[in-house]
Amino acid sequence: MSTNVSGNLGSGNLTETIQSTRTAAIALAKLPSASKNIALEAIAVALEKNADRILTANQKDVTAAIAAQLPNALIARLKLDANKLQSMIAGVRDVIRLADPIGDRQIHRELDAGLILERLSCPLGVIGVIFEARPDAVTQIAALGIKSGNGVILKGGSEAVNSCEAIAAVMQEALEQSYTENQGVSPHVVQLLTTRAETLAILQMDKLIDLIIPRGSNQFVRYIQDNTHIPVLGHADGVCHLYVDGLADVTKAVVIAVDSKTQYPAACNAIETLLVHGAIASKFLPLAQAALQTKGVKLLGCDRTRAIIDIQAATEADWSTEYCDLILSIKIVDTLEAAIAHITHYGSKHTEAIVTEDQAIADIFTSDVDAAGVYHNCSTRFADGFRYGFGAEVGISTNKMPPRGPVGLEGLVTYKYRLVGNGHIVADYAGANAKAFTHRDL
The missing domain is CATH 3.40.605.10 (Aldehyde Dehydrogenase; Chain A, domain 1)
Incomplete structure (x- = not known):
C-alpha cells in the first residue's frame, strides 16, 4: 500500500x-x-x-x-x-x-x-x-x-x-x-x-x-x-419489496417483515415497500403494525391499508423511494400478478421476496420477478456476500450481465484464451485442400 x-x-x-x-x-x-x-x-x-x-x-x-x-x-x-x-x-x-x-x-x-x-x-x-x-x-x-x-x-x-x-x-x-x-x-x-x-x-x-x-x-x-x-x-437504487401472499403463514410473515426492514435499515437490501394480498390484509396488517412500530418504524399506506390500520398516507413518490431509514410503505394488492407488476414498475432489480406456503405461487414469483435476488420465506437482508459464503463483497450489482448480486471473488476475474501450436497457420485450414479441425476436448 x-x-x-x-x-x-x-x-x-x-x-x-x-x-x-x-x-x-x-x-x-x-x-x-x-x-x-x-x-x-x-x-x-x-x-x-x-x-x-x-x-x-x-x-x-x-x-x-x-x-x-x-x-x-x-x-x-x-x-x-x-x-x-x-x-x-x-x-x-x-x-x-x-x-x-x-x-x-x-x-x-x-x-x-x-x-x-x-x-x-x-x-x-x-x-x-x-x-x-x-x-x-x-x-x-x-x-x-x-x-x-x-x-x-x-x-x-x-x-x-x-x-x-x-x-x-x-x-x-x-x-x-x-x-x-x-x-x-x-x-x-x-x-x-x-x-x-x-x-x-x-x-x-x-x-x-x-x-x-x-x-x-x-x-x-x-x-x-x-x-x-x-x-x-454496481447499483444506483435499492428499492426492495416483500410480498405477503394470501397463503402466507402470518406469524412467519411478520417476523420476516420486521427483520427485512429493521435489522439494518440503512442497508441497500432492507425493504422499502411491503405488498400485502387483500385476502390476508385484515389479519396480517394489525400484527405487522404492532411489531414494526415497536421497532420505531414509521408506516405509510395506500387508502385500502389505511382503512385497516391507522397510519399516514403514502404518496406516489413513496413507491419508488429508497428510505434507508425506519420508514416503510404498505400497499394492498389483489393478485400475485399485481404484486409482480408493482415490483416490475417500481423495483430496482436488487432483492425481492415473497412469503407464502404455496410452492407453485413462490415458483411463479421467483421466475417472473426480474431481480438479482429472489427470495421465498426469508428476509431480504440475506443479500450479502459474507452471508452467501463469498467471504466478503466489493458491492452488489443489479446489472443484467454478470456478475450480478453480491460480487465476491468470482466477479473480480475474467479469462483469456491461450493457444499453443507448432508452426500452425490459418492458411492450411482454408481453400480446396483445407485441413479439418479436430475440436477434441482433452
Missing part, C-alpha cells in the same frame, strides 16, 4: 501511484495462493491488535457527522463498533479459506494435432472502488482484491476519512512487514486516496484502471456512471 495514505498525493504523482499499483498487480497475479493467504492473515492479525486505534479514529468521524447533521442512514453505515470490527476481521479470514479463482482452466481443447487451446481465469487488473461512509469496505475490498490477484484503488468519502486512514495504515504496516519477511504481496497492490480531486482524476484513467465500483447513494452512483469511460459495476 502506498505510503501516501493520508491523501497527500499531489496531482503530479497520482498517475505514478496508480501505475505502481498496476505493476504490483501484474506480480500479484503470478503469486501462489499460499503467499496471498499469508498476507491476508497478517492483515487480520494487525486489525485485531489495532482495534482501539481504529475505533478511536472512527469515533472522530461519527462525532463530526452527527455535528454536521448528516443523514441517519449515512451515520449508521459510518459507525464501527467492536462487533462490526470483528465481522471485518472474520471477512478477511473467510476470504483466506476460499479457493483461489486464478488459473482455473475452463476449456482444454485440441483444435488440431499439436494445436491446443485453453481458457484460463485471470484477474481484471486494477479496480477502483469509490464509496461513501462505509469504512468496513476498506478491508472487504482489499482482501478480495488480493485473493483475486487484482490491484485496488480505494477512495472513501470525506465523512469517513479518519476511519479509512486508520484502517489503511494498519493494513499497510501489515503488508509491508509481510512483504519484507516473505517477499509475497507487494504493499503497492492497495492504495488509499482521500481527496475529491483524486476521485475525478482516476475516473479518467481508463488506460490504467479496468473497473470502477461505486458504493453509495443513488445520486453518487449515477454521477460516477455518467463521468467515466471505465466500466462501472
Whole structure:
C-alpha cells in the first residue's frame, strides 16, 4: 500500500501511484495462493491488535457527522463498533479459506494435432472502488482484491476519512512487514486516496484502471456512471419489496417483515415497500403494525391499508423511494400478478421476496420477478456476500450481465484464451485442400 495514505498525493504523482499499483498487480497475479493467504492473515492479525486505534479514529468521524447533521442512514453505515470490527476481521479470514479463482482452466481443447487451446481465469487488473461512509469496505475490498490477484484503488468519502486512514495504515504496516519477511504481496497492490480531486482524476484513467465500483447513494452512483469511460459495476437504487401472499403463514410473515426492514435499515437490501394480498390484509396488517412500530418504524399506506390500520398516507413518490431509514410503505394488492407488476414498475432489480406456503405461487414469483435476488420465506437482508459464503463483497450489482448480486471473488476475474501450436497457420485450414479441425476436448 502506498505510503501516501493520508491523501497527500499531489496531482503530479497520482498517475505514478496508480501505475505502481498496476505493476504490483501484474506480480500479484503470478503469486501462489499460499503467499496471498499469508498476507491476508497478517492483515487480520494487525486489525485485531489495532482495534482501539481504529475505533478511536472512527469515533472522530461519527462525532463530526452527527455535528454536521448528516443523514441517519449515512451515520449508521459510518459507525464501527467492536462487533462490526470483528465481522471485518472474520471477512478477511473467510476470504483466506476460499479457493483461489486464478488459473482455473475452463476449456482444454485440441483444435488440431499439436494445436491446443485453453481458457484460463485471470484477474481484471486494477479496480477502483469509490464509496461513501462505509469504512468496513476498506478491508472487504482489499482482501478480495488480493485473493483475486487484482490491484485496488480505494477512495472513501470525506465523512469517513479518519476511519479509512486508520484502517489503511494498519493494513499497510501489515503488508509491508509481510512483504519484507516473505517477499509475497507487494504493499503497492492497495492504495488509499482521500481527496475529491483524486476521485475525478482516476475516473479518467481508463488506460490504467479496468473497473470502477461505486458504493453509495443513488445520486453518487449515477454521477460516477455518467463521468467515466471505465466500466462501472454496481447499483444506483435499492428499492426492495416483500410480498405477503394470501397463503402466507402470518406469524412467519411478520417476523420476516420486521427483520427485512429493521435489522439494518440503512442497508441497500432492507425493504422499502411491503405488498400485502387483500385476502390476508385484515389479519396480517394489525400484527405487522404492532411489531414494526415497536421497532420505531414509521408506516405509510395506500387508502385500502389505511382503512385497516391507522397510519399516514403514502404518496406516489413513496413507491419508488429508497428510505434507508425506519420508514416503510404498505400497499394492498389483489393478485400475485399485481404484486409482480408493482415490483416490475417500481423495483430496482436488487432483492425481492415473497412469503407464502404455496410452492407453485413462490415458483411463479421467483421466475417472473426480474431481480438479482429472489427470495421465498426469508428476509431480504440475506443479500450479502459474507452471508452467501463469498467471504466478503466489493458491492452488489443489479446489472443484467454478470456478475450480478453480491460480487465476491468470482466477479473480480475474467479469462483469456491461450493457444499453443507448432508452426500452425490459418492458411492450411482454408481453400480446396483445407485441413479439418479436430475440436477434441482433452
